[in-house]
Amino acid sequence: MTETEIAQRTDIRPWPALWALCLGFFMILVDSTIVAVANPAIMESLETDINSVVWVTSAYLLAYAVPLLITGRLGDRFGPKRLYLLGLTLFTAASLWCGLSGSIEMLIVARVFQGFGAALMTPQTMAVITRIFPPDKRGTAMGLWGAVAGVATLVGPLAGGVLVDGLGWQWIFIVNVPVGIIGFVAAMRFVPTLETHEHKFDIPGVILSAAGMFFLVFGLQEGNTYDWSARIWLMIAGGVLLLGVFVWNQSRNHDEPLLPLDLFRDRNFSLANIAITSMGFAITAMVLPLMFYAQAVRGLSPTGSALLMVPMAVLTGVLAPNVGKLVDRTHPRYIAAPGFLMLSISLAWLAVVMKPDTAIWELLLPIALMGVANAFIWSPLAATATRNLPQHQAGAGSGVYNTTRQVGAVLGSAGIGALITSRLTANGVPSGGGAHEGMATAMPDFIKDGFSSAMSQSVLLPAAVLLVGFVASLCFSRPTNNAGWAPARESEDRPDPVAG
Numbered sequence: 001m002t003e004t005e006i007a008q009r010t011d012i013r014p015w016p017a018l019w020a021l022c023l024g025f026f027m028i029l030v031d032s033t034i035v036a037v038a039n040p041a042i043m044e045s046l047e048t049d050i051n052s053v054v055w056v057t058s059a060y061l062l063a064y065a066v067p068l069l070i071t072g073r074l075g076d077r078f079g080p081k082r083l084y085l086l087g088l089t090l091f092t093a094a095s096l097w098c099g100l101s102g103s104i105e106m107l108i109v110a111r112v113f114q115g116f117g118a119a120l121m122t123p124q125t126m127a128v129i130t131r132i133f134p135p136d137k138r139g140t141a142m143g144l145w146g147a148v149a150g151v152a153t154l155v156g157p158l159a160g161g162v163l164v165d166g167l168g169w170q171w172i173f174i175v176n177v178p179v180g181i182i183g184f185v186a187a188m189r190f191v192p193t194l195e196t197h198e199h200k201f202d203i204p205g206v207i208l209s210a211a212g213m214f215f216l217v218f219g220l221q222e223g224n225t226y227d228w229s230a231r232i233w234l235m236i237a238g239g240v241l242l243l244g245v246f247v248w249n250q251s252r253n254h255d256e257p258l259l260p261l262d263l264f265r266d267r268n269f270s271l272a273n274i275a276i277t278s279m280g281f282a283i284t285a286m287v288l289p290l291m292f293y294a295q296a297v298r299g300l301s302p303t304g305s306a307l308l309m310v311p312m313a314v315l316t317g318v319l320a321p322n323v324g325k326l327v328d329r330t331h332p333r334y335i336a337a338p339g340f341l342m343l344s345i346s347l348a349w350l351a352v353v354m355k356p357d358t359a360i361w362e363l364l365l366p367i368a369l370m371g372v373a374n375a376f377i378w379s380p381l382a383a384t385a386t387r388n389l390p391q392h393q394a395g396a397g398s399g400v401y402n403t404t405r406q407v408g409a410v411l412g413s414a415g416i417g418a419l420i421t422s423r424l425t426a427n428g429v430p431s432g433g434g435a436h437e438g439m440a441t442a443m444p445d446f447i448k449d450g451f452s453s454a455m456s457q458s459v460l461l462p463a464a465v466l467l468v469g470f471v472a473s474l475c476f477s478r479p480t481n482n483a484g485w486a487p488a489r490e491s492e493d494r495p496d497p498v499a500g
Contacts, residue, residue: 013190014132018141020186021125022148024088027179028118029148031060031095032409033156033284034172036291037302041169048104058222059108061413063115064122065406066213070206072123072399073258080124080131081191085184087120092180099174114173126398130386131194144321145382151317157287158313161306204249205258212242217407220414228418263397268332271472272385273404275336278469279377280408282462285416286347289455292420293354297452311364315371316378323375332384336473339376340466346370347463354456356448377469384476412462419461423454 035042035057043053075083094114101107125145133141163171216239223232250257264270294305326335346369353362385401427450 014137014141016186016190017132017192018129018144020183020190021084021128022144023179023186024084024091024121024183025125025145026148026152027176027183028064028091028121029152030156030159031114031118031173031176032064033287034160035060036287037157037160037306038164038169038172041164041302042104042107045169046102046104046107052104052108055108056104056111057413059111060115060118061406061410062214062217063112064118065217065403065410066210067116067119068123068403068406069209069213069259069399071120072127072397072402073202074120075124075127075399079193080127081187081193084121084124084128084191085187087117087124088180088184088187089117090114091117091121092177092184095173095176095180099170099177122402123399126382126386126401128191128194130398132192145379151313151320155309155313157291158303158306158309161302161304165301165303202250202253202258205246205253208242208246208249209258212239212246213403213407215239215242217410220410223414223418259400263400267475267477268384268387269397269401271475272381273401274472275340275377275469276381276385276401276405277408277411278340278465278472279381280405281412281415281465282343282347282469284409284412285462285465286459288413288416289420289458290350290354293452293455297356297448297455308360308363308367311368312371312374315368316374319372319375320379323379331476331478332380333474333476335376336380336384336476337470339373339380340470340473343370343373343377344463344466344470346373347459347466351456351459351463354452354459356452380473412465416458416461419458420454423457424451427451427454427457429454 039053039056042048042056046053071083071087091114094110094117097110098107098114101110129141129145159175160172163169163175215235219232219236219239223236226232246259247261250259250261290308291305294300294308295302298305300308323335346366349366349369350363353366382401386397429447429450
């Protein structure tokens with residue numbers, strides 16, 4: 001179905017459909033970060049240790065990241081609305097299961113099902129936006145999507161702190177049930193049923209990609225738990241090897257590959273995937289040392305530490321939709337590149353002021369700048385990645401984009417964990433008396449200096465990784481099929497010849 005034919009359908013109301021999709025998308029992204037503040041309460045309630053409680057997050061990330069390539073393709077084959085509703089149902093039911101869990105083992109299993117539900121939903125949101133909005137309006141739509149993505153990852157710790165302090169850790173999951181029901185009704189009513197494409201199912205591609213992603217993500221996520229043993233490195237190497245075989249297999253599949261490599265002939269799609277990987281890394285990596293610092297060094301409660309994120313969440317939410325409108329008429333490099341640079345600078349600034357006696361307002365200034373930077377990143381990246389995609393590859397393209405973001409998040413989680421451990425040792429903080437205990441109670445004064453130094457030094461890692469996104473976004477070209485873009489005034493700004 002062409003864009004003109006979609007525009008002529010009277011049953012398609014793009015903006016209500018977008019709001020309905022964003023409700024579910026917001027919920028699943030919040031659950032990526034909401035558990036961080038609740039870990040001490042879960043440990044105490046279920047009488048478990050830190051290694052076990054880490055799996056509450058790890059299980060969700062694994063089940064979320066591994067199937068994304070496949071679920072994006074399934075949306076093309078069976079319809080994005082059907083897959084979205086199936087995923088939302090599974091996610092909502094699993095959320096109730098999480099809240100009712102009486103043991104750590106049951107909670108981990110429930111989180112696996114919750115993550116798989118999220119994997120079914122996520123690619124469908126971008127695929128529907130790509131298909132129901134014309135190119136000259138897609139930037140505005142992605143602006144709203146970007147606001148949801150940016151705010152949700154920041155709201156998670158705040159919502160987690162309030163719910164844990166007020167009602168108990170179970171409610172960080174149970175609260176999803178009414179939201180999920182409302183989201184299901186809204187999606188049933190407003191999200192259109194779009195044309196499906198009769199793709200053949202690439203079974204070897206499914207097996208290779210799923211196995212490769214599992215081994216790679218598991219190895220990265222659990223490396224610290226197993227002290228980066230030889231077994232972990234073999235698992236990571238095996239994952240990389242399987243993914244290499246997967247790419248080779250896809251290059252030889254001239255029929256219906258799971259991952260159409262032609263997508264990467266589009267320069268902007270390739271660059272946007274590099275940039276969103278660095279963004280996923282940074283957002284995940286920056287929260288952990290900040291929460292440790294706030295609770296262990298400053299003695300803030302879960303709610304108090306999460307409130308530090310409010311300026312960032314508010315500014316991102318307010319600015320992102322307006323930035324989205326700007327995306328429709330401005331070269332994406334002039335929006336995304338300054339955003340990446342601002343975010344890197346703000347994290348470096350935060351690292352400088354993360355000291356035991358710093359006034360709270362001094363912390364809030366760089367955090368507020370992060371909110372402005374976030375608004376300039378999410379929507380330009382999403383709009384630029386999807387702008388040139390042919391409609392029959394919208395699901396595959398959004399699956400790739402969300403997979404790279406999630407892999408970036410896993411890399412960030414593993415990388416920041418390893419760095420925090422090494423910096424604690426370098427700063428003379430006992431490994432048993434640091435981060436994890438500090439989440440629950442304020443630490444003794446005699447190790448606060450070393451601990452805060454370790455946390456501030458760790459924040460420099462995501463600041464450095466964001467420079468990769470800065471360089472990638474500087475290389476964006478003008479999208480080729482957007483009628484809303486003004487003619488290029490300089491030869492260097494004209495569209496590059498890309499395959500789409």
